Amino acid sequence: MDLVSLIPQFGGLIYTLLAFVVALSVIVAVHEYGHYIVGRWSGIHAEVFSLGFGPVLYSRMDKRGTRWQIAALPFGGYVKFLGDANAASGKDSEAMETAGRDPAELRRTMHGAPLWARTATVAAGPIFNFVMSILVFSAIVLTRGVVSEPLTVGEVQDLPAGFHQLAQGDEIIAISGATAPAFDNNVAWSTFTQDIPVEPSLDYTVRRDGQERDVEGPYLFPPYVSQVAPRSAAMDIGLESGDVITAIDGAPIFAFEQLKTAVESSDGRVLLLDVWRQGETLEFALAPRRTDEPQADGGFVTHWRIGIAGGMAFLPATERAGLGEAVVGGSVQTIAIISSSLSGLWHMVTGAISTCNMSGPIGIAETSGAMASQGAQSFIWFIAVLSTAVGLLNLFPIPALDGGHLVFYAYEAVAGKPPSDGALRILMAIGLSLILSLMVFALGNDLFC
Numbered sequence: 140m141d142l143v144s145l146i147p148q149f150g151g152l153i154y155t156l157l158a159f160v161v162a163l164s165v166i167v168a169v170h171e172y173g174h175y176i177v178g179r180w181s182g183i184h185a186e187v188f189s190l191g192f193g194p195v196l197y198s199r200m201d202k203r204g205t206r207w208q209i210a211a212l213p214f215g216g217y218v219k220f221l222g223d224a225n226a227a228s229g230k231d232s233e234a235m236e237t238a239g240r241d242p243a244e245l246r247r248t249m250h251g252a253p254l255w256a257r258t259a260t261v262a263a264g265p266i267f268n269f270v271m272s273i274l275v276f277s278a279i280v281l282t283r284g285v286v287s288e289p290l291t292v293g294e295v296q297d298l299p300a301g302f303h304q305l306a307q308g309d310e311i312i313a314i315s316g317a318t319a320p321a322f323d324n325n326v327a328w329s330t331f332t333q334d335i336p337v338e339p340s341l342d343y344t345v346r347r348d349g350q351e352r353d354v355e356g357p358y359l360f361p362p363y364v365s366q367v368a369p370r371s372a373a374m375d376i377g378l379e380s381g382d383v384i385t386a387i388d389g390a391p392i393f394a395f396e397q398l399k400t401a402v403e404s405s406d407g408r409v410l411l412l413d414v415w416r417q418g419e420t421l422e423f424a425l426a427p428r429r430t431d432e433p434q435a436d437g438g439f440v441t442h443w444r445i446g447i448a449g450g451m452a453f454l455p456a457t458e459r460a461g462l463g464e465a466v467v468g469g470s471v472q473t474i475a476i477i478s479s480s481l482s483g484l485w486h487m488v489t490g491a492i493s494t495c496n497m498s499g500p501i502g503i504a505e506t507s508g509a510m511a512s513q514g515a516q517s518f519i520w521f522i523a524v525l526s527t528a529v530g531l532l533n534l535f536p537i538p539a540l541d542g543g544h545l546v547f548y549a550y551e552a553v554a555g556k557p558p559s560d561g562a563l564r565i566l567m568a569i570g571l572s573l574i575l576s577l578m579v580f581a582l583g584n585d586l587f588c
Contacts, residue, residue: 155508158518159500160213162507164190166268166526167216170533173267174218174260179203181256184247187219192226214500220260222248227539228261229567230560254548261544268530269473275523277469279516284457285464290322292345293456296363299383299415304354305453309345314359316342322455335359339393357452362398364447369509370502371446372425378414378447380513385420386413395449402427403443410445431492433479439492476527495588499581538563538570 168190175185184204189195191210198208217226222238224231230250238244238251245251249260287293292309311319315336320327335341335358343356362384367374386392387401388411401410405427412423427443434440460468486492498506503525510521533541543566551557558566 154511155504158507158511159504161511162518162522162525163215164213165522166271166529169267169271169526170264170529171216171218173263173265175205177263178218178220178249178256178260181252181260182246183249183252183256183260184221185218186221186223187217189219189226190216192216220249222250227567227571228544230563232560254551258545258548261541261548264541265530265533268526268533272473272476272523272527272530273466273469275469275519275526276472277465279520280460280465280468281462282516283460285460286322286455287458288321288323289346290319291456292453294454296361296450296452296454297381297417298357298361298363298452299385303340303356303452305343305345305356306347308456309343309347309354311343312346312351313344314341316344332359337394337396358394359451360395360449361452362392362395363450363452365450366448366513368446368448369506371444372428373446374509376423376425378423378445379416381416383415384412385415387411389413398449402445405443407443429493431483431486431496433482437478437482439483439486441492473523473527476524477531480528480531493588494580495584497581497584499578499583499585501582501585537573538566539574540570543567543570 171188171190175188178185186205188205188207189210190208191213192215193210193212195208195210198206200206219226220228222231222235223229224234228249235245235248235250238248249257252260290311292305292307292311294307295303295305313319314331317331317334320331322328337358339358340355341358343354344351345354364373364378364380364382364384366380367378384392384398387398392398392401407427407429409424409426412425414421414423425445427445429441430444430446431439431441432444483492483496487494487496507518507521511518534545536542536546538544538547547558547563547566557563
């Protein structure tokens with residue numbers, strides 16, 4: 140075997156692992172800090188705040204008596220509160236017996252604190268994950284801005300047919316004689332774009348330098364690759380953002396809809412693509428893959444996909460978004476991720492969609508590396524998506540997860556007493572078994588799906 144040929148693969152593996160560790164460490168740090176800070180505010184003492192598990196690489200003790208540490212295995216973390224026996228917040232009977240001799244010390248333990256304090260401390264981890272996601276998505280909206288009204292050409296895409304006459308700053312008044320509606324009017328805009336003639340070139344009426352004029356331009360939605368999905372057929376063969384697909388199986392195309400139709404009707408057979416990339420024509424072969432896509436009504440539809448997103452023939456000009464508008468947008472996106480995740484899980488349980496939609500650590504690591512390779516903003520966006528998923532997962536009512544503890548606290552609120560120590564030990568063992576089984580199942584998906 141040629142060892143030199145393995146260097147790029149090894150470098151890619153290191154890059155993927157590094158991206159995964161960074162993404163996971165940020166999410167875990169935010170989650171555990173939520174537990175820590177709300178616990179501290181609630182009067183519960185944290186003995187250890189750990190990023191990672193296993194042998195300790197670095198640690199320091201702060202003035203409050205909490206040891207902050209970084210451990211060798213960077214695949215998680217925990218906060219160990221006073222009275223906890225382990226990272227899963229099991230009760231340390233000996234420590235609780237000692238603390239019970241002093242009411243003030245007992246109050247500082249996780250298991251001796253009032254119910255409200257324990258509930259707030261446990262719930263804070265997932266809530267901090269959601270808040271982080273909202274803040275990141277809001278920041279992205281603020282950075283990108285919102286599309287200007289009226290719709291204005293910000294930057295013309297680099298397309299193989301260089302005949303069009305659109306220019307930066309043109310305000311789009313009409314296309315092929317049809318007046319362009321407000322871009323943020325989703326229904327009107329959708330109807331407008333559906334009625335546009337599917338032709339290689341279109342007549343645009345624009346306002347340029349204060350005057351209306353008619354210019355020639357490309358079809359509004361060319362087969363332009365604006366984004367490549369991680370772990371997709373397109374990424375596997377090396378398609379890149381900025382590529383333009385000019386032909387399928389030798390038949391020329393000029394509209395993204397033509398590409399979509401060819402892929403959806405392929406039934407998974409290999410397609411031969413001619414791709415224009417910065418003035419050079421390349422040839423690729425790829426087989427579309429079945430993909431379960433969430434719908435607005437909460438259902439799923441299965442299509443053949445190659446894993447690319449398209450876009451318009453030009454990037455719209457943008458303007459600064461208001462802070463309130465950005466926060467609303469970030470909140471809506473976070474809620475949408477939660478909703479689609481729950482819907483996807485339900486459809487997998489009922490057999491409506493494939494369980495291969497569930498990714499394990501290998502899949503998440505590959506996606507981390509792929510998103511990092513697409514730029515800082517894509518990687519940060521992915522961290523926010525993963526943060527939402529981690530927050531949601533921790534709220535599942537499984538013993539050993541935050542959601543399981545909240546169920547125990549709800550029982551205590553109703554019954555007036557917590558479950559017995561024996562029952563808790565059994566339930567925690569069942570919970571850990573479920574979590575391990577889920578991890579093995581997801582890892583199997585990564586390897587065999």
